Structures are given as structure tokens and as C-alpha cells.
Amino acid sequence: MASRNATQTTGFLRRRLQRAAPLLTMVSPVTVWMVILIAVPLIYVLFISFCSTDEAHHIVFAFTLQNYAKLFDPTLLSIYGNSLLIAGLTCLISILIGYPFATIMANSSPFKRTLMMVFLMLPFWTNSLIRLYGWRSILGSNGFINSVLQSLGLITQPLELLYNHFAVVLGMVYVLLPFMVLPIYTVILKLDHSLLEAASDLGARPARRFLKVTLPLTSSGIFAGSIMVFIPALGYFFVSNLMGGGTTQLIGNVIARQFKEAFNWPFGAALSIVLIIITLVLVRAYTKTGGKMDDLGAM
Amino acid sequence: MLMASQAIVELKNVDKRYGENHVVKDLNLAINEGEFLSILGPSGCGKTTTLRMIAGFEQQSSGTILVEGEPVEDKEPFERNVNTVFQSYALFPHMTVFENVAFGLKMKRTARAEIRERVQEALALVQLEGFEKRYPSQLSGGQKQRVAIARAIINQPKVLLLDEPLGALDLKLRKQMQLELKRLQKRLGITFVYVTHDQEEALTMSDRIAVMHEGILDQLDAPSRIYDFPATRFVADFIGESNIFDGLASPQGKNIVVTTEAGRVLGQNSGGFEEGEQVQVSVRPEKLRFDSEAREGFDLEGTVRENIFVGTFIKSILLLSSGQEVVLTSLSGQAVPEEGRSYHLFWEPSDAVILHSRSQEIWSTIANVDLSGFSAEADASADAGSAETGGANAAPASAGAASASAASASATPAAASAPAAAHRQKARA
The missing domain is CATH 3.40.50.300 (P-loop containing nucleotide triphosphate hydrolases)
Structure with missing residues (x-):
């Protein structure tokens, strides 16, 4: 009886496998790729986040929760709060700049549209570090702005434009703005113009038409853009390094320091896991409110 | 007013x-x-x-x-x-x-x-x-x-x-x-x-x-x-089905004799047609009749190529000597022309609409638009319109009228657009 059942089961499995074979051959290269480059490193990060280190900074493979316990340190919590604040501000400013920009772009002639797209994407051809150094030479105490203001006699002492929250947010917005503009632009482009005409026809003045029709129908672009901006803004430690000096500590900075300076990989891994969880929660919230993963993948 | x-x-x-x-x-x-x-x-x-x-x-x-x-x-x-x-x-x-x-x-x-x-x-x-x-x-x-x-x-x-x-x-x-x-x-x-x-x-x-x-x-x-009573060839063609014959008009009392390529036909004289004017005769398929004998005033013959049964009526397609195809519909139960046979075709003169040729269409259009009160302006604009649409296929008899309207048309748009532009500027201000 048992052996017959077993042969039946293997027969069933073989049939299933045969039927799935063509699909598997198509999917497997991608799957192998994903497993090697994403799944394995992530599992490794998760694994070592439960480990500790010895005096020589070697990873000790023994289960412990101490890395996660350290997360509740007040200074660390304030860094998290700070990170969320900076990322939130970056997001908000990106929306305020990106939405009008995307609107103008979508309503332009195809030629102007292409031109604006080129200007938007052009900075990507240069490393963002180099571009941020550019900002430093503009904002620095001997930089462009200060020397112009001084030569005009408007100020005597150079303004402190670098090494503060303002500079960090400016850098973040500068680096991440395209990621806000593109999803919004896509949604506005797809917006059915007759809906706007219908709203006008029914007596909506431009401002109310925007609030009641345009904004609700393009909010998915704002959500998608916010995800694309908020998540990197939590982790872009080089921006806060260059623009904030030591003044602004973000989660990204702490993580980078654990790996590069403190050689406490397990603790860095635990911090990374928390960042991943925050990311997943945000993406989940996005899809739950009707956002589409495709709109994020378009990047 | x-x-x-x-x-x-x-x-x-x-x-x-x-x-x-x-x-x-x-x-x-x-x-x-x-x-x-x-x-x-x-x-x-x-x-x-x-x-x-x-x-x-x-x-x-x-x-x-x-x-x-x-x-x-x-x-x-x-x-x-x-x-x-x-x-x-x-x-x-x-x-x-x-x-x-x-x-x-x-x-x-x-x-x-x-x-x-x-x-x-x-x-x-x-x-x-x-x-x-x-x-x-x-x-x-x-x-x-x-x-x-x-x-x-x-x-x-x-x-x-x-x-x-x-x-x-x-x-x-x-x-x-x-x-x-x-x-x-x-x-x-x-x-x-x-x-x-x-x-x-x-x-x-x-x-x-x-x-x-x-x-x-x-x-x-x-x-x-x-x-x-379609006013133009386009209307006759677009609304329902029409048989349209090109020909030269010759008003004779209450009827107009139109000489077409396929033969002579009659239509009702609604006035305004000149001797030798190029016209179009439009006849609905259900108004087209057939007989083995010729009717007075008509000299039109067609051979039945095909009969198509379309529910409540039968559609016959006839080929004229000029090569033009015409459509004739008969209600089912009525006499239907036999396929392959040749018939004399005719209609009641009052059932045919005679249209001025394309260059003159605009005149009949104007006649149907309510413009009481400002007929002077209407005439000027009608001229502008006829010059735009008319052009090449103006009939010989109407050549004089067409060239006259073309002359006035060249003057009108410039005169008309100036006040309009001024008005728009006022509106913006």
C-alpha cells in the first residue's frame, strides 16, 4: 500500500515537473540571479545580526539578541528620529518642487518635454559625490554665494551655509528630486484631460478643480515618488557626510561607521535589518493604499 | 431682432x-x-x-x-x-x-x-x-x-x-x-x-x-x-441613400429637363435654374421606378445586375449605359425587376431634387440659414465661402457669377478680420 502511494506521488510530481519545465527554464536564470545577488547577502546580513564579535573584531557565530537590545539606546533613537525628520523634509520639499515641475513638463510640447527630461537626467551622468562637492564650493564660507554677497558689501562675515540640517536637506533634495518628478510626471501624463474639462464645465474654478480632481487623481504619483525619495534619504550617509560634516547623524552614517570604522558588523547588520523593516512597512502601506509596484519599478 | x-x-x-x-x-x-x-x-x-x-x-x-x-x-x-x-x-x-x-x-x-x-x-x-x-x-x-x-x-x-x-x-x-x-x-x-x-x-x-x-x-x-429636399450633393449622399446624376439643365415650365450621360430625365423646377446650367439630380432608391415601356420625358435605361434581399425590402442594383450604377428598392410583395433584364427607369418629377453644382451649393445653403436682419453681411460672407469651396469645377454658365464672388471674397476676409481682432483684444483687456 505504502509503496504504491509513494509511486503515485512521485508520478504526480514528475507530471507536475514536466508541465512546469518550460516555465522553469524561462524563469530560472532570473531566479538564480536574484538568489545569488539579493537573497544570499540578505540572509547573511540577517544571520550575522544575531552574532557578536571578539576583541579582534572577528564575528563570533553564537546566537545573541544584544545587537537588537542596543537599538534602544537614547542617542541611537534620536538619530533615528533625526533621520526620519530629514527624510520627511526631503520628501516634502521634493513634492513641492517636483509636482509643479512635472505638471509643466507634462503640459509642454514634445520637444520641450524631451529637453526638460534631458536636464532632469543629465546630472545622473556624473557621480553624485562629485556633484555634491560642487554644492560645497557654492555654499562654502569661501564659496560662490558668500564671495558674491561679500563683494556686493551685503555681508561682512561669511554665512554658515554648509554643515547644518539645511545643507543636508538641500543635498538630499538635489540628489533625489528626479525620483519624485518621474512618477508624478508619468501619472499626470496619463491623466484624462476630459476629466479636467468636465470639472470646469460643472463650474469648478482652477484652484478647486486642482484640489478636487487633479490632486486626488495624481496622488498615486506622489506616493510612488515619496517612497522613491524617503527610503534612500534614510540611508544616503554620503550626503550628510559631505553637506552636514559631523553635525547631522543619519541611520546611514551609523551603519556605515559600524562596517567601516568600528568593525562591528553584527551591530551594523542589526541596524540594517531595522532599516529594511522600515522600508518594507512603507512599501506595504503604499500598496495597501492602492499604489502599484510597477510605478516604483519604472525607475 | x-x-x-x-x-x-x-x-x-x-x-x-x-x-x-x-x-x-x-x-x-x-x-x-x-x-x-x-x-x-x-x-x-x-x-x-x-x-x-x-x-x-x-x-x-x-x-x-x-x-x-x-x-x-x-x-x-x-x-x-x-x-x-x-x-x-x-x-x-x-x-x-x-x-x-x-x-x-x-x-x-x-x-x-x-x-x-x-x-x-x-x-x-x-x-x-x-x-x-x-x-x-x-x-x-x-x-x-x-x-x-x-x-x-x-x-x-x-x-x-x-x-x-x-x-x-x-x-x-x-x-x-x-x-x-x-x-x-x-x-x-x-x-x-x-x-x-x-x-x-x-x-x-x-x-x-x-x-x-x-x-x-x-x-x-x-x-x-x-x-x-437635400440642399447639396453631400447632404443627399450622406443622409440615406441617393442616386445622383450629373447633367445640364433646361427649364421647361414646371419641370426641368436634365440631359445626363445616361439619358434625359425630368425634375421639378423649384426656380433659380438657368438654361445649360450644370446640375445634379438626386433621387432616393425608393422613388426610382421601372417599366418595360419608356415614360414621357425619360430616356434612361438600366440592366439589373443583382437583387439583394434586405428584410422589408429588396434592393436592386442596375447598370446604366453610362457605366453608372443606380440603386432601386422595392418593398417585398411588390414587383421586383428580373436579374439580367433591361428596364426603362423613371420617377415622379416632384420626387427628384435638382441641385446646383458644387460651386453654387453655397447659395442654396444660405437660403436655408435664418439670417433675417443682417442679410447684407450674410451675402458678403457667402461669397467668401463659395470662393473657398467652388474653384475648379465652376460651371461654364455660372463662371461670371463665380468670378464676381471670388473678387469680393478676396476683399472681405481682410475687412472682416480687422474688427474681429479688435474685439478679441478688447475681450482680453
Whole structure:
């Protein structure tokens, strides 16, 4: 009886496998790729986040929760709060700049549209570090702005434009703005113009038409853009390094320091896991409110 | 003056150009209060553009549009007392049926209780009670259509503009909605301006039809008159089926003898035809008769190529000696011509419409447009129009008239555009 059942089961499995074979051959290269480059490193990060280190900074493979316990340190919590604040501000400013920009772009002639797209994407051809150094030479105490203001006699002492929250947010917005503009632009482009005409026809003045029709129908672009901006803004430690000096500590900075300076990989891994969880929660919230993963993948 | 008080919408010398593209050409149209007027024409004839100019989505290049006697050039769509039912419905996808219908009232900041009451009324009118909480994506095409209508009439507009509203519906539903729309229009007493390319729809529903063709208003008349007395070859061809013969006219008393390539035929003399003038004779297939004997005044023979059974009638296709094919329909039960046999063809002279050739079309169009009060301007603009459309195929007999109108046409546009430009500048200021 048992052996017959077993042969039946293997027969069933073989049939299933045969039927799935063509699909598997198509999917497997991608799957192998994903497993090697994403799944394995992530599992490794998760694994070592439960480990500790010895005096020589070697990873000790023994289960412990101490890395996660350290997360509740007040200074660390304030860094998290700070990170969320900076990322939130970056997001908000990106929306305020990106939405009008995307609107103008979508309503332009195809030629102007292409031109604006080129200007938007052009900075990507240069490393963002180099571009941020550019900002430093503009904002620095001997930089462009200060020397112009001084030569005009408007100020005597150079303004402190670098090494503060303002500079960090400016850098973040500068680096991440395209990621806000593109999803919004896509949604506005797809917006059915007759809906706007219908709203006008029914007596909506431009401002109310925007609030009641345009904004609700393009909010998915704002959500998608916010995800694309908020998540990197939590982790872009080089921006806060260059623009904030030591003044602004973000989660990204702490993580980078654990790996590069403190050689406490397990603790860095635990911090990374928390960042991943925050990311997943945000993406989940996005899809739950009707956002589409495709709109994020378009990047 | 009397006309102006009756007309709820009036278009005077309206032109619309998109760069090189002249979409609407010197349109004069008076729409009466409470009527169901269809603007009928093939795609690209300027009918939708005309509607959009009345709604305010497009600005005319020159000319005036009056709604309730007031020019509306400087009024934005949201300031005009007209509402539109869009071709694709244009329902707000993020709002429920209730919110969609209530939108117009909310924009007017109507009290909440009144909004609820009036939305209920409007939904009852289009038989959609109980659908308040649905979203547009949860409705069928016909239901969306009803919501679009309810939304457009909620503000009790004087004029409702409908842009091919039934285009997306299947045939059966379309027929049903045609009757419902007509009933609704009578009940509400709102003026309907209905754009369609479906001649049957226009004939069924309208009090009057404006037939447009390449930006020009060919004919404005009651459906039966459009059908029986088409003013131009285009109208004769576009509305129903017509047999059209080209020939030279020779008025003889109450009839006109027209010599065509296929032979001599008769038509009724409605006046205004010259000896030797190039004309077209238009005869409906159901008016065409056949016999083995020749009839007096007719010298037209055709061989039956094919008989096609089309339900209530039989359609015969006959080949004339000139090579032209004509269509003859006989009701089933009546005598049907035999396939392959040759017959003499004729008709009652009063059943044939004789049309001036293309270069003179515009004259008959003008005769059908109500222009009492400013006939002098109308003549000038008619000249401009005829020069545009006429041109190469002007008949020899009318060459004198055509060249005269061409001369005046070259002078008129410049004279007419200057005051129009001044007016527009004033409107902006």
C-alpha cells in the first residue's frame, strides 16, 4: 500500500515537473540571479545580526539578541528620529518642487518635454559625490554665494551655509528630486484631460478643480515618488557626510561607521535589518493604499 | 431682432483655425430655445469643434458666439450656463455616483440637504436610484452614460451639449437611450445640442438637423426636409441613400429637363435654374421606378445586375449605359425587376431634387440659414465661402457669377478680420 502511494506521488510530481519545465527554464536564470545577488547577502546580513564579535573584531557565530537590545539606546533613537525628520523634509520639499515641475513638463510640447527630461537626467551622468562637492564650493564660507554677497558689501562675515540640517536637506533634495518628478510626471501624463474639462464645465474654478480632481487623481504619483525619495534619504550617509560634516547623524552614517570604522558588523547588520523593516512597512502601506509596484519599478 | 430673442445660442460668422487647418468656416447658426438640434456630419467636419467652442473649451479664431443673447468669448467654461455630456463620459473615477452627480452643486456651494434632494431627483430621472455608492468602474456603459447625463443636468443648464454620447454603446442599448434622451429633453425643456455622425440617430431624435461638411454648414432643417429636399450633393449622399446624376439643365415650365450621360430625365423646377446650367439630380432608391415601356420625358435605361434581399425590402442594383450604377428598392410583395433584364427607369418629377453644382451649393445653403436682419453681411460672407469651396469645377454658365464672388471674397476676409481682432483684444483687456 505504502509503496504504491509513494509511486503515485512521485508520478504526480514528475507530471507536475514536466508541465512546469518550460516555465522553469524561462524563469530560472532570473531566479538564480536574484538568489545569488539579493537573497544570499540578505540572509547573511540577517544571520550575522544575531552574532557578536571578539576583541579582534572577528564575528563570533553564537546566537545573541544584544545587537537588537542596543537599538534602544537614547542617542541611537534620536538619530533615528533625526533621520526620519530629514527624510520627511526631503520628501516634502521634493513634492513641492517636483509636482509643479512635472505638471509643466507634462503640459509642454514634445520637444520641450524631451529637453526638460534631458536636464532632469543629465546630472545622473556624473557621480553624485562629485556633484555634491560642487554644492560645497557654492555654499562654502569661501564659496560662490558668500564671495558674491561679500563683494556686493551685503555681508561682512561669511554665512554658515554648509554643515547644518539645511545643507543636508538641500543635498538630499538635489540628489533625489528626479525620483519624485518621474512618477508624478508619468501619472499626470496619463491623466484624462476630459476629466479636467468636465470639472470646469460643472463650474469648478482652477484652484478647486486642482484640489478636487487633479490632486486626488495624481496622488498615486506622489506616493510612488515619496517612497522613491524617503527610503534612500534614510540611508544616503554620503550626503550628510559631505553637506552636514559631523553635525547631522543619519541611520546611514551609523551603519556605515559600524562596517567601516568600528568593525562591528553584527551591530551594523542589526541596524540594517531595522532599516529594511522600515522600508518594507512603507512599501506595504503604499500598496495597501492602492499604489502599484510597477510605478516604483519604472525607475 | 425677433430671432435674437428666440435663439438661446447663436453663432455668427464663427471661424476656427488650427494653424493651416481651417476646421470651421464662417459658421452661422441660431439654436432655438427648447429645441433638440443635432449637428450631423462625418468625422473631421468640425461638429465637435463647434460644440467645444460653445462649451468654452476652444476659442473661435473669429466671429461671435452668443448664449442667451450675450457674447461668451471672455467667459471661461466654468462661467458659462451650458453643460456637456462627454463622449467618453468623463466620470470622476475617484468619486461615487452620488459625488459625481453632486459635483456641480458642490461647486456652487449648495446646502447639503438640498444637494442630497436634487441628486436623488436627478438619479431618479435617469432611473439610477440605489446606485449612489457605486464607483464608475462598477457600472456598465449604459449606466455610466446615465450618470454623465444626471451630472450634466444637475445645475439646470439652459443648454445641454452632447458629444456623441451614445457612440460607445451597443446598437440595442443605443436605440433605447435615443428614445430616453428624447423623452428627457421634452420633460426638462432644456435645449439639446447633439453632435453625432449617425444619420439615423439624428433623424430619430432631432427637431432640426444641421448637416456639416468640411467645416461648412450645408443645410439646417427639419429631419423630413433634410431627407426629402437635400440642399447639396453631400447632404443627399450622406443622409440615406441617393442616386445622383450629373447633367445640364433646361427649364421647361414646371419641370426641368436634365440631359445626363445616361439619358434625359425630368425634375421639378423649384426656380433659380438657368438654361445649360450644370446640375445634379438626386433621387432616393425608393422613388426610382421601372417599366418595360419608356415614360414621357425619360430616356434612361438600366440592366439589373443583382437583387439583394434586405428584410422589408429588396434592393436592386442596375447598370446604366453610362457605366453608372443606380440603386432601386422595392418593398417585398411588390414587383421586383428580373436579374439580367433591361428596364426603362423613371420617377415622379416632384420626387427628384435638382441641385446646383458644387460651386453654387453655397447659395442654396444660405437660403436655408435664418439670417433675417443682417442679410447684407450674410451675402458678403457667402461669397467668401463659395470662393473657398467652388474653384475648379465652376460651371461654364455660372463662371461670371463665380468670378464676381471670388473678387469680393478676396476683399472681405481682410475687412472682416480687422474688427474681429479688435474685439478679441478688447475681450482680453
